[in-house]
Amino acid sequence: MKYPTRALVFLGLALCAGMVFGQGLTTGVLSGVVTDADNAVLPGVSVEAVHPDTGTRYSGQTGADGRFSFQNVRPGPYIVTVALEGFHPQEATDPVVSLGEATVLSFRLELETVTETVTVVGESNPLITPSRTGNSSNISTGQIENLPNIDRGFNDFARLNPFMVPSAENEDPDAISVAGRSTRFNNIQIDGAVNNDLFGLADSGTPGGQTETPPISMDAVAEMKLVVADYDVRNGGFTGGSINAITRNGTNRFKGSVFYYSLDESLVGEGKEELGEPGVFDEEQYGFRIGGPIVKDKIFFFANGEIGKRNTATGWSLDGSSGQCFGNCDPFVQAQAARFKSILQSQYGFDPGPFNELVRPTDSDRWFLRFDFNAGTRHQITARWNYVDAVNLINRPGSRTYEWDSEAYDINNKTNSLVAAVNSTFGSNKFNEFRMTYQTVEDRRPPVSTFPWIEVEDLDRAQGYFEEFEAGSEPFSVRNALDQNVIELTDNFTWLMGNHTLTFGTHNEFFNFDNLFIQNAYGSYEFADMDAFEAGIAKRYRWTFVNDGQSESQKFDVNQWGFYGGDQWAVKSNLTLTYGLRVDIPFFPDEPSFNQFTVDTYGVATNNMPDGEQLWQPRFGFNWDIGNDGQQQLRGGLGVFAGRTPYVWISNQYARTGIEQTFVEATGAIGFNPDPFGQPPEDAVGSASFGEFNLIDPNFKFPQVMRYNLAYDRQLPWWDMVGTAELIYTDSIDEIDYKDLNITETGETIPFDGRPMFTRVDSDVSGAYYITNTDRGDSTNLALKLEKPYRGGLWGFVSYAYGDSNVVNDGTSSRAVSNFQYNEQLNPNDAQEARSDFSVEHRFNFSVAYRFNDNGRWPTTVSAFYNLQSGRPYTYIYGSQNYRSINQDGYYSNDLLYVPAGPDDVVLENGTWAELDAFISSEECLNSKRGGIVDRNDCDAPWFHTLDIHLAQDIPIKNTNLQVTFDILNFVNLLDSEAGSNSYANFNTLSPISYEGITDDGKPIYGLSRVITDPSNNNKYDFHSLHSRWRMKWGIRWTF
Incomplete structure (x- = not known):
């Protein structure tokens, strides 16, 4: 059942259904019910909730049903007072509101004529509450401060959700795959504001992720919310998962801290024998945080700074000085390395680098400043600034290819983010949340060398030496820079109407990109073997130059409008329905260059862009308190979720039209020219071609999936533990698919295995890559979990997760050609659904934290996180x-x-x-x-x-x-x-x-x-x- 039918079924459910929905992306909800001694509801009760840290007050009255609800309240502890003439007033001093969740209280008032007794005020278990429908997890301040956090990034805490798997793909420890989806399909937010790597260059999904630097200091983070399936229509921008971190704020008390963390190779183990010695490694992080009042109960500040410095050995060397020796230190490989270096030094005066391993420096500065203002009792205003400046040297030798030090390149990133937010209350039943964001991101990628890139293949094929050497300027870094400007405007209006909570809102994003990318700008040469290299005869040559009158960089804008409306309906005291509809509409106001050649050859114009494709996202969720006693609940729902395409995939269409740049490719016997500014060599003159074209389906849609979940939570009789069984099924609606329109089947097949044969449509074109959609792909995820909420100094959980994810194309690269050519298929133009690169079949976790002597003078905290999982999938090619x-x-x-x-x-x-x-x-x-x-x-x-x-x-x-x-x-x-x-x-x-x-x-x-x-x-x-x-x-x- 694909999208049109699904939508009709969903809308039918919503119409038949006939609202606590207002918990915000940066706030929570504090609600409850007040009854008398006979359990009859009490209307007109005065209710006041005070956030003692800031003096923020919320006041109102219970309705005809005895219920009250404060929307968009600050997360944290509260003092709640209820009073009604003729009854003893009551006060609750320990309720805590969590990010994006509803804390539900129950009060029972006694008549003043009755001797006053201590009455227990009930608070719902945070895991069994009407606000839970889909799958989400909250990470508290205590967990952030007390759980293992060696990398001091989001990854250390995202792994606490069974469906979120750290994907340390190719030495990148910061990437997170959710429900078997690509790491590029997540939505990362700070204080509800977009903080993604929108262009899609980093696996981590955060701006500056290639520098291996988190987007904010964890000392500035108060709480986190991890979302896999949430039927709140305000949540969007992902088909994987969402991670939202809210920042700390100042309070009425001056408080802060200074810290220093350190680690070096003396505190790194040797590991198994194959790893060898750990090599050079040292890391230090130091910083501060401080907050307090500017005007008590009115204006507050919070500031944070963190400096990080790290030196990391690549782990590979040619002389055995590192953990892993290239070619297992085989004498023949080492002799070839010496020959390779000698040729470059003696014939061209170029040193490719030493034989020992490279040490990569990574430096980062992160600064954060926030102001909060209580403008009376009805408005809270927040303004904050977050700045990251980081640089990281990249070099990735491996078991098959040795990248000499001269192929290294720097990643320089500067991210500057400003956010202003206003939370307002109008009367006792209307609430508004407004947020505006302005962010700039600057990425630079200079190579350490200006020598042309060279690759020598197959040190000795006849003897099985398939190893390769690479040196010179990394071909994708020579002319590579990116500037991004992001504006976000969001407004959410919540209206309480009896047992309905209506929410209407808009979320709008405006992006400006300026991308410089000229690959092989210094020339790239590939040699068949060492003898050919010594003779200076390459078998393949590539070079790209900008045509006269054309801009080196590609500039384009994206405008995405989003509108939504939803309702959470408390049908009965134990049944809550959540439903709504969201639509996101991306526009591309700038048109790429037109090239008649692609129309004549492939029937597709280079200036075709999808524009105004509407991404409709109906959603429906439910929560049923089975016994109406807060002991067990059945929850679930279904809904459409739409994410973003990494905009580098869109940028490809602006840069690869055949108008802006000319691509030179020559094969045969090409003489080597060592001058990076004197390209091309004489043998390649006249070999200019269109190179590659990047084309897009004019009806292309951003990724969309239909996600279903069903879960059962049960309060257990031991230690307040809650047991959960949860199933999530994700069915693809619109996924990416790539085709090369420049290849076509010949009608012949390979004799020994029957796969089809191809030929090029135009021999002067290396590829015409066409991005379109497919509806094939799905994932099934199951989790079983036992969790103990924090009480008495103890918190913990144990879980098992099963996953099976299938896709047509994982979209792991930033370039169209790579997304096409690295998708292993029998027929690349008819790619079939197969197991995803991110599919993890089995995963077992437990985590525990205990604070000894919690009320004593010398408390000690011990915590642990354990992960056991099946290995990542791979393919033989x-x-x-x-x-x-x-x-x-x-x-x-x-x-x-x-x-x-x-x-x-x-x-x-x-x-x-x-x-x-x-x-x-x-x-x-x-x-x-x-x-x-x-x-x-x-x-x-x-x-x-x-x-x-x-x-x-x-x-x-x-x-x-x-x-x-x-x-x-x-x-x-x-x-x-x-x-x-x-x-x-x-x-x-x-x-x-x-x-x-x-x-x-x-x-x-x-x-x-x-x-x-x-x-x-x-x-x-x-x-x-x-x-x-x-x-x-x-x-x-x-x-x-």
């Missing part, structure tokens, strides 16, 4: 040596491997059938496909587990507190050096077999790498070097 594409489509990294059934099915260029047979038998995903073609992502890397520990000792000093902390990451590796290792297939693929052609009788010719032929070199996985070892960070904090 053919190696890309000698640019042989098995199906002649011109792409060398997407050809799924054919697995021979026996020795008569294949001809080996090197090695023996016994070696290949043993390798196939060692992998179930290969062994089960003998005589056939492997499936995408049918293989799994090994399971891995980790245990993180946090220890904190408080030392009171007069009216201040000194705290000493120790955070130990991967404690299991400290107990057992062979445990806790995190191994994976780089970019989710392995290619130990190369395709060398086909025999006259139709058999494939294979070349075998040393992973297969040399038992001493059988480590086919890469290791996450730092995260596969124990690390301990110590810190000291003085709080006053």
